[in-house]
Amino acid sequence: NGKRVKxxxxxxxxxxxxxxxxxxxxxxxxxxxxxxxxxRYKAGGENRWLNFKLCNPIKVESDFELCRLIAS
Incomplete structure (x- = not known):
């Protein structure tokens, strides 16, 4: 749904x-x-999932913490 700008x-x-x-x-x-x-992507709709992630970043201290967040 998009293209490379540069x-x-x-x-x-x-x-x-x-x-x-x-x-x-x-x-x-x-x-x-x-x-x-x-x-989650399909349930929330494509645009809502993308906008939520871009507008609400989460600071993650380690790869382990990131994996835990994704799994939950």
Whole structure:
């Protein structure tokens, strides 16, 4: 639902916002790699999930903590 604007930037056509390409890639990995993430993504609607994550960042101290948050 978007395209590369320039190196490192991705424009989502649905929400009409430009995001860092690494963030977009990480989002795609979460969606494809975790069935639980897929369920949340579909249940909340594509745009709401993306906007919530971009507007409400969570500071994570370690990889372990990140995995725990994703699994819950």
């Amino acid at each position: 190196r490192g930037l991705f424009k989502d056509k649905v929400v009409n916002k430009i995001v860092n390409a690494n963030l977009n890639g990480a989002r795609n990995i979460c969606i494809l790699g975790s069935k639980k993430a897929q369920q």
